[in-house]
Amino acid sequence: MLKFVHQAIRDIRTTGSFFPSSPVLARAMTNSLRAHRGAKRILEVGPGTGPFTAQILRALRGHDALDIVELNPIFCEHLEVRLLRKFRAHHPAIPVRLHSQAIEHAPLEGEYDFVICGLPFNNFPLALTQSIFHRLFELMRDGAEMTYFEYAGVRRMKAPFVGSSGRDRIRRFEAFKSSTAKSHKVTRELVVANLPPAHAVRIIKRKGGFEQCFESTKTF
Numbered sequence: 565m566l567k568f569v570h571q572a573i574r575d576i577r578t579t580g581s582f583f584p585s586s587p588v589l590a591r592a593m594t595n596s597l598r599a600h601r602g603a604k605r606i607l608e609v610g611p612g613t614g615p616f617t618a619q620i621l622r623a624l625r626g627h628d629a630l631d632i633v634e635l636n637p638i639f640c641e642h643l644e645v646r647l648l649r650k651f652r653a654h655h656p657a658i659p660v661r662l663h664s665q666a667i668e669h670a671p672l673e674g675e676y677d678f679v680i681c682g683l684p685f686n687n688f689p690l691a692l693t694q695s696i697f698h699r700l701f702e703l704m705r706d707g708a709e710m711t712y713f714e715y716a717g718v719r720r721m722k723a724p725f726v727g728s729s730g731r732d733r734i735r736r737f738e739a740f741k742s743s744t745a746k747s748h749k750v751t752r753e754l755v756v757a758n759l760p761p762a763h764a765v766r767i768i769k770r771k772g773g774f775e776q777c778f779e780s781t782k783t784f
C-alpha cells in the first residue's frame with residue numbers, strides 16, 4: 565500500500581490513483597477467467613503492486629500462460645519479489661513472463677483469451693488510449709474478453725475543473741466508448757467496495773468490430 569501511494573505521488577499521470585484496487589474489485593476484474601475451463605492465455609497490463617495479479621495467479625492451471633506488462637520498474641521489482649518468484653518455484657511448468665516496459669512497446673504476439681487492464685485511461689490523451697485499445701484488440705482472438713476499470717463518476721467530477729479542452733477530451737473519450745459499445749459486447753459491474761468505487765468494464769471482441777469502432781470516432 566505505502567509503495568503504491570509513494571509511486572502515485574511521484575507520478576500520478578501513469579499511476580492513476582492513490583490506492584491499489586481492493587480484493588473485491590480484483591475478483592470482479594477476474595471473474596470470467598477464474599470461471600473459464602480449459603487452457604487460457606492471459607495478458608495483464610498495468611498490474612501496479614499486483615491485486616489483480618494475485619487473483620490471476622491463483623486461477624492458473626497446467627496449460628495456461630500469463631504475460632504481464634508494467635511500465636514502472638519499482639512495481640516490477642515488487643511483483644517479482646512478492647508474487648512471481650514464489651509462483652514460479654511452485655509451478656515451474658506454467659510460463660509467467662513480466663515485461664518491464666510500456667504496453668505500446670512490449671514484444672507480444674497474440675492470441676490472448678483474456679486481457680486484464682489496469683491502465684488509467686482517464687489520465688491519458690485520447691490518441692494514446694485509442695492506440696493502446698488498438699494494440700490490445702490486435703492481440704486478442706475473436707471472442708476474447710478484455711476487462712478494464714474506471715472510477716465511478718470520475719469524468720463528471722473532473723469536468724468543472726479541467727477547462728474547455730479537458731471537457732472536450734472527456735466528451736471525445738465518452739464518444740469513443742460509445743462507439744466501442746456499438747461494435748463489441750460491453751458490460752459494466754459497479755464495485756462499491758473499492759476506494760473510490762469503480763466499474764469493472766468487460767468487452768468481448770467481435771470479429772472486425774474494432775475497425776468499425778475506429779471508423780465511427782474519426783469524425784470529431
Ligand SMILES: C[S@@+](CC[C@H](N)C(=O)[O-])C[C@H]1O[C@@H](n2cnc3c(N)ncnc32)[C@H](O)[C@@H]1O
Binds near residue numbers: 578612634665683
Ligand atoms: C491505476 S494503476 C493500477 C494498478 C493495479 N492494477 C491496481 O488496480 O491497483 C495503473 C498502473 O498502470 C501502469 N502503467 C501506466 N501506463 C502504462 C503503460 N503505458 N504500459 C504499462 N503499464 C502502464 C502504472 O505504472 C500503474 O502500475
